[in-house]
Amino acid sequence: AQSVAQPEDQVNVAEGNPLTVKCTYSVSGNPYLFWYVQYPNRGLQFLLKYITGDNLVKGSYGFEAEFNKSQTSFHLKKPSALVSDSALYFCAVRDEGGQGGSYIPTFGRGTSLIVHP
Amino acid sequence: DGGITQSPKYLFRKEGQNVTLSCEQNLNHDAMYWYRQDPGQGLRLIYYSQIVNDFQKGDIAEGYSVSREKKESFPLTVTSAQKNPTAFYLCASSTVLNQPQHFGDGTRLSIL
Numbered sequence: 001a002q003s004v005a006q007p008e009d010q011v012n013v014a015e016g017n018p019l020t021v022k023c024t025y026s027v028s029g030n031p032y033l034f035w036y037v038q039y040p041n042r043g044l045q046f047l048l049k050y051i052t053g054d055n056l057v058k059g060s061y062g063f064e065a066e067f068n069k070s071q072t073s074f075h076l077k078k079p080s081a082l083v084s085d086s087a088l089y090f091c092a093v094r095d096e097g098g099q100g101g102s103y104i105p106t107f108g109r110g111t112s113l114i115v116h117p
Numbered sequence: 118d119g120g121i122t123q124s125p126k127y128l129f130r131k132e133g134q135n136v137t138l139s140c141e142q143n144l145n146h147d148a149m150y151w152y153r154q155d156p157g158q159g160l161r162l163i164y165y166s167q168i169v170n171d172f173q174k175g176d177i178a179e180g181y182s183v184s185r186e187k188k189e190s191f192p193l194t195v196t197s198a199q200k201n202p203t204a205f206y207l208c209a210s211s212t213v214l215n216q217p218q219h220f221g222d223g224t225r226l227s228i229l
Contacts, residue, residue, distance in 0.1 A: 041222075043221050044160075044209075046219070103148075109157065109158060
């Protein structure tokens with residue numbers, strides 16, 4: 001079975017400071033990993049993905065994520081947070097081989113990022 | 118611009134009533150999905166469809182029904198059997214392989 005955990009319900013950071021939103025996963029094969037952002041009363045927007053290759057993935061709006069196979073983690077990072085980054089962030093994982101023949105990703109419960117001015 | 122359109126944005130249901138949420142995409146994606154979002158629970162999969170005229174139950178399909186008569190459209194009906202329908206409903210689409218999902222802006226369903 002595939003699963004994903006976001007251990008923090010909320011992350012608080014001051015504007016201009018670096019931010020990290022944590023994600024760990026479990027799959028039986030190789031993972032496909034995704035980060036999405038959701039603003040209030042909106043759908044999810046894709047930020048970045050890891051399929052294969054370089055462990056450091058760069059995405060939209062200055063975000064990046066580091067894939068760590070030994071720790072089964074895919075933490076989202078940004079060097080300098082903005083107040084406008086305040087939103088709900090979701091990590092998602094899918095097994096490369098497809099669980100039960102499907103390719104449906106599993107989403108974490110989300111982490112609320114609050115950036116203080 | 119290509120994208121996914123969900124309508125209406127807000128919907129109210131009376132007791133014993135079925136309501137239908139619309140989802141249309143012009144991205145030429147084969148796969149479409151319906152999720153339910155409740156505070157603190159993330160996204161839970163209701164139904165998904167990989168191809169026209171075929172769909173599969175997700176984790177919480179009871180009280181819901183779908184159809185996929187056209188590639189572009191994947192409407193969700195919330196039936197009177199769904200006793201706790203108040204939630205934010207999200208529709209998504211994707212290509213079959215390792216690409217991310219595209220989401221609509223959701224429909225918020227409430228009980229009158």
